[in-house]
Amino acid sequence: MFAGGMALGASVVHAQDNAAAPAASMQRVEVTGSRIPSLNTEGSSPITTLSAKDIKIDGVRNTEDLLNNLPQVFASQGAAISNGASGTATVDLRGMGSQRTLVLVNGKRLPSGSVLSVAADLNQIPSELIRRVDVLTGGAGAVYGSGAVSGVVNFILKDNYEGVELEANISGANHKQHNDEIQGVVNKKGFPLPGNHTFDAKKYDFSLLAGSNFADNKGNATFFVSHRHADALLQSQRDFSACSLGASDPGFACSGSGTSIARVGTFTPDANGNPRKYVSATDAYNFGPLNFFQRPSDEYNVNSMLHYDINENARLYSEFNFHNYTTDAQIAPGGIFYGQQATIGYDNPLLNDAWRAALGLKAPGDTTTVSVGKRNVEGGPRSTNITDSSFREVLGVKGMIGDWSYDVFGQFARVNHSDRATGYFSTRLIANALDVVADPTTGKAVCRSVVNGSDPACVPYNLFKQGGVTQAALDYLNATGSNGGFTQQSVFGLNFGTDLTRFGLKLPTAESGAGVSFGYEQRMEKLSFQPDYENQTGDLSGAGGASPAVTGAYNVKEAFGEFKLPLLDNMPFSKHMDLSGSYRRSNYSTDAKTNTFGLGLDWQPIDQVRVRGSAQRAVRAPNIYELYTPQAVVLAGPNDDPCGGESPKATQAQCANTGLPASLYGKVAENSTNQYNGRTGGNPNVKPETANTYTIGIVIDPIKNLTITLDAFKLKIKDAIQAVNAQSVFTQCLQTGNALYCNMIHRDSLGSLWLLPTGYVEAGTTNIGSQGTSGLDVGASYRTRLPQSYGNLDFTLNGTYLKSYTVENLPGTGSYDCAGLYGPTCGISAPAMPKWRHKLRTTWSSPYNLDLSLTWRYIDRVKNDMLDSNTQLAGELDTQRDAYLASRSYFDLNGVYRFSRKLALSFGVNNLLDKDPPIASSSSVTGTYGNGNTFPQVYDAYGRFIYANVTYRF
Template sequence: MFAGGMALGATVASAQDTQDGAPAAPMQRIEVTGSRIPSLNTEGSSPVTTLSAKDIKIDGVRNAEDLMNNLPQVFASQGAAISNGASGTATVDLRGMGAQRTLVLVNGKRLPAGSVLSTAADLNQIPSQLIRRVDVLTGGAGAVYGSGAVAGVVNFILKDDFTGVELEANASGANHRQHNDEAAAVVAAKGYPLPGNRNFDGKRYDFSLLAGANFADNKGNATFFVSHRHTDALLQSQRDFSSCSLGASDPGFACSGSGTSIPRVGAFTPDASGNPRRYVSATDAYNFGPLNFFQRPSDEYNINSTLHYDISENARLYSEFNFHNNTTDAQIAPGGIFYGQQATIAYENPLLNAAWRTALGLTRPGQTVTVSVGKRNVEGGPRNNNISDMSFREVLGVKGTVGDWSYDVFGQFARVNHNDRSTGYFSTRLIGRALDVVPDANGNPVCRSFLNGSDPACVPYNLFKQGGVTQAALDYLSASGSTGGFTQQSVFGINIGSDLSRYGLKLPTAENGVGVSFGYEQRVEKLSYEPDYENQTGDLSGAGGASPAVAGSYNVKEAFGEVRIPLLDNMAFAKRLELNGSYRRSQYSTDAKTNTWGLGLDWQPVEALRVRGSAQRAVRAPNIFELYTGQSVVLAGPTDDPCEGSAPKATQAQCANTGLPAALYGQLTENSTNQYNGRTGGNPNVKPETADTYTVGLVIEPTRNLTITLDAFKLKIEDAIQSVNAQSVFTQCLTTGNPLYCGLIHRDQLGSLWLTTNGYVEAGTTNIGSQGTSGLDLGASYRMKLPHSYGGLDFTLNGTYLRSYTVENLPGTGSYDCAGLFGATCGTPAPKWRHKARLTWSSPYNFDMSVTWRYFDRVKNDMLDSNPQLAGELDTQRDDHLSSRSYLDLSGIYRFNRKLSLSLGINNLFDKDPPLASSSSVTGSYGNGNTFPQVYDSYGRFVYANLTYRF
């Protein structure tokens, strides 16, 4: 019914594709995502958006990550465009409530935690070539599927009954003309290199083989799939708008950078003669952007196999196995000694000349001075994190029918092994020794630790002349780190269901009987994260802080049930009226006990109109990370400290609220990177969070070929398990002096929140006040035949209006609304309107053509909001908003014959750049390259070709 392959209401396609693309016979029974009750129809009280294999081909995406990000109900999450802070996974976040609140299923069964770095499922485990369809339920389904389905469920239905052989080859990449005149002008003015036009970069290649056959007189089927995908790196230096880190400078942008740059000692840096001169941030700052990855390189292998065999007409034995291995590199600019490192320099240091001693105030032997120092390790190259995740998952079960009862009994085991290795770092432990330099008996510079024998390997690191770094010093300071670990999931479940008509459970006003489903599941989750010494102690300079080891497990036993009660059928103003309910009782080994329920009503007063609504109570218990991660000080603090510098933006009274002594006002060292410390970690005392979800919708079919859906949604999470927002805490303390907030701010002995690990803002896991969202989903589908046998046109629309996106950071302190905003507190853009519209021409000439319009509404900087929890002082009005974006995609498929087809397409046809903001406003985990590449098209025009051969 929904043309073009995109179902926009609570209905999924009732036919599946065969090998040659022709419709197969309708399925007799379909399990709808959101319910386990077998049904002859697929309508329900909660909205389900369905994407078919045809949609995937038209979109031109070759991974589940990009497929999901194209939906307006999905917010930015971990993915290939993240380098600094990458987990190596790709996750999906429905409604922006956090990826940990979206449950990902494959054929109705859970995926495990994707990594020891992220408890959310890794979409990289799901090859796009194998997807038959994707069901996205955004009405909440905690009672049906359990914890993790707070915001909704994404269910990937994979091909499991294939016959024949199918080969696919795909090549894609970016074709980009550098045309951002504003950014290019500031890059050129700074003297940085500008890239030329790119014909084909950021390339991706994949190859796959799908084979299957029936056996035992068609009682069984075995399907096998194998694929390899390679992705090239894309550097920020390859786009003009990301060739430097943009900074605030009215009336427009300017290139900024990091204060950790050329050798810097206090307020001085060496000139060409080795004498001190004043450090000038406008000219001496380091341009860290070009070496950062805009797209991480990766190599990925997938192996999937499915097998089913009908033991009898009442029992089918089935098995699913998948293996996945993904290796990727996350590269960022070189590390080194980050400015703010405290070093004690003695008058006797032989690396000093007279000018340096005078500049540092060293006037007599025996005198020392402690100053901030810094030096970017350009000699050693960029920092790199090589991440490898290997997973396997096995499901074994038997399902069938006994009389009128259906059943499914299964066991499932999944494990993800993780390894990563970080290189290009200095050892924080050794930096102090390499900077503490004294003369030996012959007056040569040596480390004090070398002279006294405490560290015979120490080599002096020379900050007092350009080119003073020796290879021996570099070798001494260089450090690397590694982490390992695994996540593991075991599930046993049984589910039975039936239509109870034969038992007389049918209302006289209804044609169908009461449907029921109930079952039991037992699940065990384990996680072990094992960082080495360097990572556990935070010894890697510039790695963001210490990474404590984490180990833990829990199990949960759950009983659940559903009921569907047809109330009225084929009566006046009630062609159909149906009530459904669900309930789940969960008992965790952590002593948490939760009750989850759902109610829904589906009313069809006339043929052309359906009214549906649901109410859901979801309860999510804390996961292993949220319970057991140790406390550590890392770069998770606020994004600005207006009390820094010789002319602070905040008043002395405001800074005093944050714990700054009056004597240090106007004396704080400025942080050029806008990165401050937060103390993070788990909390064994957090209690489960509860979420209430409400949906009310209309499905309107005024004509046979037109369907319109309208679904209003409201979701609110109480006692949300979340890290405290450090920026919000700092802003509230600064402006109000509220001790509830100010008690969470700890300045170090230097008055800073970044120079030492004693300065930080509390940002650990707790039950924050609340988090919620509301809005309206709009869907439309229209099909028409063209005259003169020219084929047909299919139109589909999927849009979301975001009415509110609220957060109450601490209980009882009031909330703020991030709908239509981005910035220091709200982070990733939350457009009030997003849509995806598609027009497809199905021609009679073995050729189909589609044009797709993707739209993102304008978003405003959160500092311009009137809410005092958000309001702040913008450094430049150029950061006041991110402009709206419209992207047009063009695709076509030509079928040479029943065996061979070719798909070609161009996404972002007009090569539009993403909207830009300065680095102080592009904050959060998903900001990169002066924009948000997990939200907007950031690589330029994207060209792809796919060749499929079946035999």
């Protein structure tokens, strides 16, 4: 048993690379290769394994989509996110956050994925190169180190290939617009509706895999290269996202943003250039259609793997991968967001008498300060072009020294990041462009800064007339921003292991002795995020706030060890029993010292029954962002302020709790986009978090070829490193007046939490009280041979029941349970937390070179957290249509036809019935993962998905 995760004394069976590889039988192995998802039935912790064949059957080419189909995995960053996209793809086991899932390739960790998201980027792992994926959800911190709090995902790549394999794939969506209710809502508003789409959201990829043995079969070199392209899909291309939905009980209505046509105070210009009242029901801006449902992207991967047997005791090995990923994240146009304060004088030559009267300007010299805003529809949408380039090299030697196995390696990885944002206005120039006076010489409208010489380039921006914006004004205000930086990781490790049986170190009740391993690892992590001036100062209007520079590094030195001790063999009521244990001591350069350990028991009382259980202590040290990010006010506040608008939903007393003066009650501008400020940032005083993970399960083989597994799990994180939940803070203050929460709310001089940067809720990083989850994983695998040589049928079930998902924001303040919920508070942790999810697959392996598979993916319904009785969650829904997101059943059909040993065709349809995702209004579909009135990282949002794959080997 190696510390890297291999099983001591067990032969690992791998799926063969050729298309006709037979299914491996259940053996005493870490995982088994199979056509269908297999169950690891031995060992103290449950492992789910996906083979290369299963990847083909799933039909998805993005690695994050492959994992999202597993019920143990919650949605995270991916290609369906546009507003808030990091450009990475991440995995989140148990919904504890992607930073708590450790991602490995061939047993060695991936680096931080980007300066925008420190979780490992799955885009670096091409699905075509995967031999299998092991998903360990029982906790493995002592084996793998920090980050393995909720589990480990280990990608085993094809690294010993012989021959040449060419692969080409095409896929896309086939969707009929059939949401009659939303179509009626959109038609009523007068917005355009999309027609049916035969084939959109297209993706193409091509790959080459080649390998050969050399030096009389002492070595092997394997090489892989691929290119993948994805087309854009806009929200305007689906009827259910053709407008941003708002409240209109008992149904929906098209809503939108208050930053729309020109607004000056409560007025907007009519067709004649005179002021009229702004009416949100008709004047709000429909920001949704220009957002991407699927980001366009181009991706290149180059991988090479080599090993050479120096002698029978030493194998030199190397792994190298290069990855380049470019994508565009597009959202609706920016502009001057309503809430910008402007001082307007009587002498402004852009005003006519009607405007002066409406603004209360009666005589020369009079001025007034009002909120203004206008969408930059003339300039087009905001877009951020993101590029990440990474490379990773592993070089090591492993083998045997006497009876001891060893592995010594070094690893270096770096991810270079750059992005460029366009379509924004400069906040610092807006004030100049709005401060307009008459030119002393010509009498024409000019900027005051031109007259006084402080900014001779300024061009007035006309809010008082439809069509009054000139190209010169756009050129003056337009601003771009760019960020650069890198993450870097270097690792040195060594481990040794042996079986002590031959030394006589075994119990008299067991047939074999203990297995031991121990080792040392040293790791350095470095991050540098360097935004330009516009980003650092928050100068890009509508970019969500300032992005401060972050630079930091730390290193950790770790010693670890494991044992596996057989206790009983072939005894009454004990066919086999063994005890395993692991321990890791970590010393961080940040002065943190941690201890991680685990114990496991594996007991087989009879041939047909196996009982397994484990108890783990995992530790996660804070990452560089959590330690060193400067404080900044950004769009990270609560999702609602019921004290806004002319008729607030909250009482005056409740709003007073949140710092709103009585004089401003009913006078705070309403935020139609539900985006409020939070002050976020790192905390150098954050301590490592600790987690206790418990699993207990049973594996039953009641009849031949049938295996059933039940594994209960419980995970509790103490002193969790997390940003404070701004929504929970605000709700608690509003309802209870608790000073602990109310002191974290800071309203600006206008009474808002969004108009000025002085209005925000504290949402910085700290050690919150706790976070935990519990539930039951259910698995089943059955194979039967059909009569008259008609082949085999395989059935596989993988399901998870979520019993609880608890969060305590601050120690001693009580917790809330998000299991079965979604909404503004629970959505901070995960977009939706159904109590039951499953994936059930039936595969017919026919004697006609054809395999057919039918998969049923099920997601249970979830309730809006504001309907929960817990006072930290309870609130007032804008529409009862948001009360639930209905359950979804998706049926996928796949076929694989082998023309010969060289040529195979895989084809299929996912979401066969073209089911729409469940829909909710924009006030409930919140957070990074909310997009297009749904959660496209959770539900199938594109419609029926068709794909075809051709593989040729020679």
